[in-house]
Every structure is written in C-alpha cells, then in structure tokens.
Amino acid sequence: MKRILFVVSLAASIATAADDPKQRQDLTAVIALNGKPCGEVVSYVVQADNDYVATCKDGNRYRVHVKDGRVIVEKQ
C-alpha cells in the first residue's frame, strides 16, 4: 500500500513538473533565442534529461535538447 502511494505521489510530482511555468518560459526563451517562430510554449513533454518536445501557441512543435554542450531546437 505504501509503495502504491509512493508511486502515485511520484507520478503526480512528475506531472506537475511537466507543467512548470518556469520550464515553459525557459523553452519559450530558448526557441525565441534560436530565431524560431513560436510565440509562447503552451505545453511540453519531457522525453529525457534536457530533452523536451514543446508545443507553441501558434501550433508549431519543437524538440529542444542538449547535444555536446549546445542547445538544439528542431522543428517537429
């Protein structure tokens, strides 16, 4: 029972982390810094460490990840 509660609470914490407004703001800034059209990131999915797929207000989707110390923004 305790394990189930732990897993549920962990899942809940991950879900809230995926909707962190600071992270959305960070992704919005990164996409804008790389000169890609977006407007504002409305949601994102965490794929791995420093690897996100961000959905923009204008419908664009970008994969934002770090490779060899560089931030890469790829249109999906």
Added chain:
Amino acid sequence: MDHRATDRHQSLKLAFAILLLAAGCKVVPPPAPPPPTPPPEPERREAAPTPAPTSAPTAPPKAAPAAPPKSTAVVPAPAAPRAAAPALDLRSLEQRLKETNAIGVLTKLSLKNQVDDLVAQFRAFHDGRQPPTLTELRRPYELLLMKVLSLLQDSDPALAKEINASREAIWSVLSDRNKLSQFL
C-alpha cells in the same frame, strides 16, 4: 543747608558713578556680539565674486549667504565619484549571469552557445580572417546584448542595468586582441 547740598552732591556723584559703571558694563557686551557677525562677512565676500560674473546684480545679496556653504560642500563631492570610476568586472558579471534566477538553465546554455560563437568570430577577426570586419561584428554583438537584456530586465533589472552600462567596456575587450586573450 551746606550738609544737605554736599549730601545731594555726593549722592549725585554716586548716582553718576553707578550710571557710568552701568554704562561701562553695558559697553562691554557690544564687543561680544560683533564676533558672530564677522563670519557672515567673509561669506559675503566669498559669495560676492561668484554672483558678480553672472548677469544678476539684484539677486546676489540674498542668494550669496546660502551659496558659499553649498559650493564648499560640493567641491569635494565630485572628486569622490571621479575616483570611483566604473571599473569593469567581467568575471563578476559572468558569475552573476550564471547565478541569476531570471533566466532558465536551457536559456543560459543557449546564450552561452551564442556568446561562444560570437567570441569565435572575434578571434577569427583578430587572426586576420576578415570577412566579418569589426564594424560588421558590432551588429551581432548588439543583438546578443539585447537578447540578454530583454531576458533580464523584468526579473533582474539590476544586473540588466549593469550589463547595459558595461556595453562599451565589453566591446572594448572584444575588439582588442590583447584584452580578449587576457580574458579568455
């Protein structure tokens, strides 16, 4: 009658002597007040030359007493700011930029990538590869600085202000081969 006359005469003498003493006592204080008055006089003398060159002959008497103390207080004040000239501490700015919470981690990394790219362009310029001239490099430099400032100005305005104030100093480091090599 003679006694009365002599008595009156003596009493008059006494009264006169008292009056003289009293007058003498009164005479003593007057010298005391003058000392306070002399100080304003030198002030007026100091103030007089300053308003004289100006074109307001009627106002000087009133403005003069207040002006000298201000001028004496103001004279040392400019010396201090001149001594404390803004010294650029790039290392400190860099550290503050790393530590600020105004920018997210990915944004910081992305900014660092762009700074590194720009510095590489400057190094290429200093090595003699000239397609991007110094004048051409000014635009990407300004653009990058604007990006940094726009990211900071709302959440960390103090750092934004300091970076903006260091704009020319940073440029002087980037555009000077020796300064840049010292910093890197």
